[in-house]
Amino acid sequence: MESSNVLGRTLASPGAADDLRADTKAEHNRLNIQHEMLKVLVGGLFIVPDLVKKALDPTQREENCGVLDIGTGSGIWAVEMAKQFPSAEVVGIDLIHPDNVPEIPPNCRFRIEDANLDWDRYAGVKMPSP
Secondary structure (H helix, E strand, O other): OOOEEEOOEEEOOHHHHHHOOOOHHHHHHHHHHHHHHHHHHHOOOOOOHHHHHHHOOHHHOOOOOEEEEEOOOOOHHHHHHHHHOOOOEEEEEEOOOOOOOOOOOOOEEEEEOOOOOOHHHHOOOOOOOO
16 A cells, blocks of 8 residues: 655555645544543444444454454544454544544544545455454
8 A cells, every 4th residue: 555654644545635734633632522522422332232232242253353443543442442342353444543532442443544545455354364
């Protein structure tokens, strides 16, 4: 994958800088506040708890399943999902790596990717374990 370096930060693609906020730390703080507000609004991390819990229940399948957080931003949602579902592999992708992510669980990781690029490169690919 082609990447670029802007202001000392590795970005997923050369055009990604167009969408990059100048102050990433301030943007991630804003996203964390937004995250907490949305949790209050929907009553948790997701809107349909029964379906999500059933889908991520390790007793319902032979293999662990995963959660993909596209546009992970500060990474807080991915971290909280990984803590709530320790048997699920949670991957957060965004144009830049999240800053100041507290206590990343072993089943959570972050990748620098551009969701606007061709997704064919992931067809049939099993993501490597952390």
